[in-house]
Amino acid sequence: MKNLIKLVDEHLDKYLGICYPEEIFKAMKYTLMLPGKRLRPVMCLETVRMLGSDINKAFPMACAIEMLHVQSLIHDDLPCMDNDDFRRGKPSNHKVFGEANAVLAGDALLTFAPQLIIEKSDNLTTETVLKLIHEYTKFAGAYGLIAGQVVDIESEGGKLAKTAEETLDFIHLNKTAVLFRLAIRTGAIIANAEDKTINELDEFATKFGLAFQIYDDIMDEISTFDELGKTIGKDKNSGKLTYVSLYGLEEAKKKFSCLIEDCCDIIKKYNSEIFVEILNKLRDRILGV
């Protein structure tokens, strides 16, 4: 796991050089290179490995997913969105580079990610590269990540088109689960997996994504700033719809536990120490060892 994180960091740093105008590349790199768990790229690489293929084929895709993730964080932190001053323990992008550059750095990451997939995937066929880009565009846009963010913002304003339960699931199926689905699906595509396998792993990724969001909501409730590196208790204070605010802490833990069990059931068919390690870490943190 640590080794994979290090490899992802090295590739991110290598892929994104600093050109003129330096300010924008520095802004892109600033949030991208903040130390993180690199969970999404690691899961993409691990999917490739556990399906018997070479992870070196997957670094451009894995790094593109991290860039998309970071893009969404930079834009989410903007004053007109969540207005968050901290990210991964450091001042957020717009606090360092200004709002205009933060908007543009996000835009630039959003198009650099597919550019990277095209330019660095030498050992994949044209068909595979196009499939990867297609997955990227479907999950990154108004049918995926952005749909989740929009409904999240609407729900904060008290505007719900569906029940609170449906709305909350819609938000996080899109805002959170989508990136894990993208990571695992593209990993499976790079490994030339059959549709049946892709669909099964997609189910894993979807459930993992929801579990991860519940984990995040619970941590927001019970952690400190130093532990999370971002503003704490904000969701609670703003009356935001979360799994904890809607179901209560105990019920949220139960939901989390069920989803993690389902994930364990699916992944045990595959031989992956890393996925087991990730699932165990999340479970231990929430449910105690």
Added chain:
Amino acid sequence: MKNLIKLVDEHLDKYLGICYPEEIFKAMKYTLMLPGKRLRPVMCLETVRMLGSDINKAFPMACAIEMLHVQSLIHDDLPCMDNDDFRRGKPSNHKVFGEANAVLAGDALLTFAPQLIIEKSDNLTTETVLKLIHEYTKFAGAYGLIAGQVVDIESEGGKLAKTAEETLDFIHLNKTAVLFRLAIRTGAIIANAEDKTINELDEFATKFGLAFQIYDDIMDEISTFDELGKTIGKDKNSGKLTYVSLYGLEEAKKKFSCLIEDCCDIIKKYNSEIFVEILNKLRDRILGV
């Protein structure tokens, strides 16, 4: 020309349906469907036609370029950027949908454009589609459009890394010319043109882009709000670096005239009434008939 504009409008409307969450699709469509000259998609389609290929192959790409163009307008108009309240004679996107939705609508257009190219280009080979997406990502990001916008913002703050002349050219080679280059290059790629032709047309597009920017700067100086549909004299009032502010009106007209002549010289080898019509319209407007 009118016929092509109508076809572009019809395809834009058809390609982008309204799904849940409606607010984001409405925001995307609002600025996209404001009546415009559709210069970039028309030039893409006309390049395909004059090189002897079928324009029906090019509608997804042509519309993707308009989406990218509109994305850049929506983000440029934001309060943290140019802070413009009007666009094409109507309230700008963030005035209607709020800043958060305007940021997200731009993001969504930026990824919907390549998704559209992939999903609707049935009659192009996988290799061609991937080439188109590659051109799109190169020109849309920090090596193209965004580089121009960043240096534009920096120059407004009085920060120039190069001479004023070099800075102004850099801004508009990237901010303006890049979209015309993208339109014409991808048109040529769809028509399977040879590299020599692509390079010659790329030179045309580059010069046309600069001429178009000088045209825009001159119009900002001499027009009214009703004529342009956007705030007028803003560049002048903010002390912004423009071809008119740097070279004076007469010298700017001369530069414009030279570039248009060069464009005419290149395009006369090809049989295109539409390119000649566009060049003549711009020239007549600035230099008088």
